[in-house]
Amino acid sequence: MPLLQIKDLGKSYNSDAKVLQGLNFEVESGEFLSIIGPSGAGKSTLLRCINRMVEIDEGKVVFDGQEVGKLNKKELRKVRTNIGMIFQHYNLVPRLSVIENVLHGRFGYKTTIQGVLGRFTEAEKEHAFFLLKKLGIEEHAYKRCDQLSGGQQQRVGIARSLIQEPKIVLCDEPIASLDPNASKVIMDHLKSITQELGITCIVNLHQVEIAKSYSDRIIGLNKGGIVFDGPSYRLHRNHTDQIYGTQTQATPEIRELIMV
C-alpha cells in the first residue's frame, strides 16, 4: 500500500474559483517527488491539503492508511507529527535560539504542559544537536534565529521537520527566497538526508531544471489540474510548455526566464 494516496482531490477558497480539481496520484514510501507549475497553479494548496492545514473540500487524502479529512482534532495532531513541513520563509520564531526552534518539532509528542514549560529530554536535545551537526550549523545552536542567513535559517527549518521523525516531509518552495549557492546546499541536504533516512519528500518548485536534477518523479500542475506525472527523465520541453502555458513558438528569452 502506498504511503500517500490522493483521490479526486478538489479545493476552492470561494465558491466559484476552484484552486484544485480532480487530482489523483499516489506516492510510495521513500520517493523524492517534485511538484512544478506556475504560481497560482495550486501547488501550495495541494501540499497543505496533505496535512490539512487547509480543509479538504472534495475527494480524499489517505496518509499511512488514515483518511486525513475525517480525523478529529486529536487524531489530526497525531498524524501531523508524522508529516514534516518546510516553508519558503522558514517560519521560525525569530527571537528564540536555533536549538529551541529545532525542538519545536517535538511538540506533537508532548502534552500541552510539557510543551508550554519547554520540557525536553536530554535525548531529544542530543538528537537536535546531531541534526544540526549533520546540516553543518551546529556552531550557531545558541544564536538567535533572526541573526542567521536565509540558507542557515532554512537548515534550521529542515532540522525542525526531521526531529519530528517524520515519514514524509512536505517542502513548500524551500529555495524560492534563496540565492543559487544556498539553494544548492539546501537541495543537497534535503536529497541526501531523506534518502539516508528513507523519508518520503514532496517538494514544490518552480525551477524545472532543479526539479529534474534532484527528483525521481515530477508532477506538473496547471490551473489546479495535473498535466504531467512521470519520472523526471521523461519530462520534456513540450510538457513544460503545457505546464507553464507557454507556446512552442514563444520567444526563447521568455522561456529562459521561466526555466531559471
Next chain:
Amino acid sequence: MNEKTMKASRKWQTIFFILLIIGMTLASSAITGFNIIHGIATLPKAGAWILSNLMITQESLERLPTILEKLLETILMSIAATTTGTAVAFFLSLMGSKTTGTKKVFGVFARFVASASRNIPVVAWALILLLSFGQNSVTGYLALFVGSVGFLTRAFIESIDEASQSAVEALRATGATYFQIVFKAVVPQCMPQMISWILFMIETNIRNATLVGILTGTGIGYTFDLYYKTLNYNAVALVTFSIILAVIVIELMSNYIRKVII
C-alpha cells in the same frame, strides 16, 4: 486652472478649519466660564504662591515615614493591579486577536469587555466600588485593575496581531496544541512589547492611584488630600515631591528595561 481651484479650495478649507477652532474655543470658554486673560494673569501669582508655600520644611520632614509607607502602598497597589490585570488581559487578547482567536463570539466578547472597562472612567469605578468595598486598599486596587484590563487588552491584541503568523503555521504543522503554539510561537515574539506595555501601565497606574486615592481614601492620594484640606502645604509639597521622585525612578527603570529587551 484645476490646480488653481484646488489651491483656492485648500485655502478655504484652512480658513474654515481655523475659524472652527476659534469658534469652539470661544464656545468652550463661554460654557466653562474660562477667561484666558484672567488665566494668564493668575499664572505669575500662582507661581509665586507655589514658590513661597510649597516648601519642604524640617517640620514636614518628620512626616516622611508615614508618607513613604503610603507611597509604598500606592506603588504596590499599582503593580498588583497591573500584573493581575495582565493575566486577565492576556487571555482576553488571545480571544480578541485575529491570529489566536478561535471563535468569533469570544472575540466580540473580549473586545466588548475591553472597551467597556476602558471607557467607563476610573473615577466611576472607584466610586461604585467604594460603596460596597469600603475605604481600604482593595477598593483602590480593583478600580485600577479594571482600567488596566481594558487598556492592556487593547494593547496586547495589537501586539499579537502584529506578530508574524508564519511561526504559528509551522507549529500547527508539527502537530502542536493550541497552548503550545500560543506560548512558544506567539508569546516569545510579543514578550518585549507586552513587557513594555506592562511597564507603561504601572507608571500610569501610579499616577491614577493618586486620583483614585483621593476619591476612595486610600494610599498616597488620601495622604495628599488630608494635608491639602488641613492647609498643611509644606506636607503637601513633600507628598508631591515624593510622588515625582517615585514616578521618575520607575520611569528610568522602565526605560532601561525597554532598551535592553527590544
Next chain:
Amino acid sequence: MDASTYIKREASGRIAIKMGSKSERVMTWTVTVLIALTIAAFLFFDYTGLDLSKAIPETFYNLKTMFLEPALSHFTWGQAFYQMGVTLGLAFLSTIFGAIIAFFLALMAASNLSKAWISKTVRVIVAFVRAVPTVLWVLIFAIAAGLGSEAAVLGMLFHSIAYLVKAFSEAFEEVDQGILEALRATGANWWHIVVHAVLPSTFTYLLSWTFLRFEINFAVAVAMGAAAGAGGIGFELFMASGFYFDLREVGMITYMILIFAIVLEILSTKMKERYFPAAAKSAN
C-alpha cells in the same frame, strides 16, 4: 550519537537550550520581580472593613441597579447636557492651548531642529511635569490661582503639554533629513524650514495626536470634576454617588460618559488608521 563540542550545559548538567542573552535575562528578571511585588502587595494591603462575601454580591447588585435601571433624579436632561458641555469644554480648552504651546516646545525638543542642550533641557522639564499626577496640578492651582475653571484648565494643560511635546517632537524628528538639508542649502532660515518643510509634512500627525489627547483629556476632565471639584459631569457623578448615594443616577451619568468616550475613541481610531497606521501605538 556523538557528543558535540558545541553543547552548553546548565549547572545541573542538563543541556541548555536558551541563548542566555541579556535581553532574555532582563525579561525573566522583570517578570519575577513583578510577581514577587504583587504577592508582597497582597500581604501588605490594608483590609480594614472588607467583607468579600458581602462586598462582591453587593457590587453586582449595585452594578445591576446602575446599568439596568438608569435614571436622572437630581437634575434635568438639559442640565446633564450642559454639564457634559462643561466637561467637553474643559477638555477642549486644555487640549487646544496644550497643542499650541507643545508645538513650540516640541520644535525646541526635536534633536534635528534644535541645539542639543536646549533639546535636553526641554526634555528634562517635560519628564518632571509628567511625573506629577494631573489631579495634583489641578488641586495646587486651585489654591494658587483660586478655584475655578482656570485652575482646572491650567492643571490639565501641564500634562497635555508634556504628552504632546513628546509625541510632536518624535514626529518632527522623523522628517526627512534630506528635505531640511536642501532647504538649508538654499539659505532658508529656521522659520522658513519650519513653516515650509516641517509643518506640511507632519501636520496630519500633529492633528491625530492632538485628537488622541482630546480623547484622554475628556476622561481627565471627568476625573477632575469628581476629585478636584472642577465642575462638569464628573462633579455630578461624584455628587450622585458620594452625596446622594443614587445608583440609578450614577448609572445614567456613566452611560452618558461611556457613549461620549466611545464616540471619541472611534473617531480617533479612524484618524489614526487614516494618517499613521504604523506609528499609532508607539507613544501612547
